Amino acid sequence: MEKFTKITGVAAPMPLINIDTDMIIPKLFLKTIKRSGLGKNLFDEMRYDDAGAEIPDFVLNKPAYRNAQIIVAGDNFGCGSSREHAPWALLDFGIRVVISTSFADIFYSNCFKNGILPIILPQEDVDKLMDDAERGANAVLNVDLENQTITGPDGGEVSFEVDAFKKHCLINGLDDIGLTMQKSDAIAVFEAQNATSMPWV
């Protein structure tokens, strides 16, 4: 997994609430057996018309936001399915940070496994960053995970909370399977106890 320390990039505003996983990556693109290559179909149904042409009004099709690395979104971003194709598509497009007042649990967890930082902030902070994001090419935010701060184009700073373990994994690009395997003795002990106490499991 790619390490995450700091990102300076354009933030795209997506104020719509309840942006669900089917919007992020529609099901017809889930038929892949790979993790890569989904960026071109990110937000497919909002981004392209029936003939496959770009819809100019859609934020990520606007010149200022085509290389956005940050999304500032309405409440409950990523609700719906467990599909990890959603963060894979965001990452493949180049998005490394999503900021909202709330995220669906599974999507939130999936982001951290893929080097994407989802940031939860109070409504007033999201409103302010949404305003910043509306400034097109000037909508540049600096997200610093080590110091847990976001700096806006005017120099205003917002700080955010993040789980210490998740932060550690993201900053170091750690694979948690490797970390868990270091606890294989504890897993073996648990399994041995369970084999006696609950043999039906």
Add this chain to the structure above:
Amino acid sequence: MTAKTLYDKIWDAHLVSTDEDGTSLLYIDRHLVHEVTSPQAFEGLRTAGRNVHAPDKTIAVPDHNVPTTLDRLEGEVKNEESRVQLDALEKNALDFGVHYYPVNDIRQGIVHIVGPEQGWTLPGMTVVCGDSHTATHGAFGALAHGIGTSEVEHVLATQTLIQAKSKNMKVEISGKLQNGVTAKDITMHVIGQTGTAGGTGYVIEYCGEAIEALSMEGRMTVCNMAIEGGARAGLIAPDQKTFDYVMGRPHAPKGAQWEAALAYWKTLFSDEEAVFDKVLTIRAEDIEPSVTWGTSPEDVLPISANVPAPEDFTEGKVDAVKRALDYMGLTPGMKLTDIQIDTVFIGSCTNGRIEDFREVAKVVKGKKIKDGMRAMVVPGSGLVRAQAEEEGIAQILIDAGFEWRLAGCSMCLAMNPDQLAPGERCAATSNRNFEGRQGRGGRTHLVSPAMAAAAALTGHLTDIRDL
């Protein structure tokens, strides 16, 4: 001893270790696997030279992509991408030695219907699957939730999951349901009350007289949609109905082990003094047959209501409702019962079980669906299909004009050929009404099986109590 909730008890029984910051390693008893969210996880194992840690606790079944038309029995899947995914699942299952039900095995079906049916899902277990509707298994008093593909790989490699404990919410449905109101209406009504983010960060335990009165099938319907309310999992304490359902299933314990298991399962309830972080009480008699009008599962109203207007809402929901009404092609103020329907889909892990089809058969017996209506019933498993045929239900549905399909997820998410065309409007017994969910531009109204059957007969959304 501190009083514990059901969630506390299951959590504690599966803790392998807890770090100082509260991050815990939780043991996973059952890992269900399907073709869409697993190929990258198996590939990850191969690349790292890892094995499946507990193949005996891992069950693979194809469901999302499989065609449900009868020609599936004759040969290979025509869509190449689907076929590649299905072949990958088979190869991975065989290579890594996990339990596997092939496409044309009678036990094949939607993973969340197969698990309970085969006795893989048992009270007190932890159950995960790369699918958000894993919440279904909570009906057995099992802690069950969806995970992403990275976590699928983590569970395959270690049989554990890194977790932080969720908060606890109690949702009590007191009293008795009115006639025509089903488990589906309960679960939709709850989401209408909490919103799709209301459960975020929580595990919900459903309880109360109306929940106790439900069959196991009904309880699975309720827990299935816990995720649509944002909850990590839904739970219902096991009781005699649970034990009766489980007994004799192929992978349920037998003999002395059954007795030992039963003694343990009877300890699985929330202690009377246990504290919940949040409590929601709903009177069963306040729940009406329900229907969604918008593009989020929280857009729920009683069938007797009218389409709302954006101004009825506040903040970000105003724009979301404008967008939803435009997408759905609806005008504020129109009666929900005036909404014309051209497609009916009955099936999915929410409502693809035998009891659901019995309900439908009761409504349509001796009648015909509306001229021009496209209506399909897709069983949740090959065994549900066989049972419906044996009970004469299948014939009633066929005589009424329904297509009678093979088992799979089908038009719930439209990854197989069953899709809506742009503008088509469907009454569906599934769980999501998102934009494009059943096909680009397709419009979905979520309803109970009985309400879907009623719409198939009349050609518009219909109050089942009026039939």
